Amino acid sequence: MIKRLLPLLLISFSSWGSVIPASPHIYVEGYAEKKVKPEIIVISSYIEHHDADASLAKSEVDKKSKTLITAAREIGILREDIKTTPLQISPHYEYKDRERIDKGTSVSRNIDITLRDISLYHQLNQVLVDSGISGKLNAEVKVVNPREVKKEVLFEALKDAREKAEQLANLNGKKIKDVHSVSEFKTRDESSYDLIPTQGIYGQSSNYASVQTRNRVPPPPPGAIFEIGEMIASATVYVVFTIE
8 A cells, every 4th residue: 555655746736725635534744764874985075286387286186186096996996986077277366465466376176986885984084195185075975775765764654654644543433544645745835846855864974174194094993894873864744644
């Protein structure tokens, strides 16, 4: 029965009146969440250099980029898991006593590394330090198949809604008859296309301060394994059941 409910989520209602029937009914909110183990870490690094000579600034960014990519490959990261953006070139200014001073040209690019083996996280951090990355780093945890995870937790939310409706109906000496409507939103109006379904997978993200030292990152204790906090997948649905 739960699997037959999912296609109803695609129904668009022109007004709230079409969601709530005139006949006896029960309107419930179903909610579910599930702990999910992170499977991927995506680290975004920003490489930037400025110089009075634009060619020297570009050369320095290219050098650091090549060093980082080569070192990442050496610890087992596939080339397709390393994404680089085109160079960004712009004037570089500094301000002194509200006066803008031309300092040459700024050249930068982003490099995103997808780490599919989380056990290599410590090694990748060392690679970033050794590559002289001086920009801000951001790390985001993900799962391989988020659509499947959301689907699983959505079905659990639907089951929760039915259980609540059955309990309410039983307390009043009634029985659930049929599903009148299912929605991921509390209302359906003309602005529904602006809404975001209340499904999600939440994990830990980290903003790392600028790395300006070439000192070695202290190694983990012998036998230690890198672990990151669990993610939470959640979903909420609003279901109207007619009752006998």
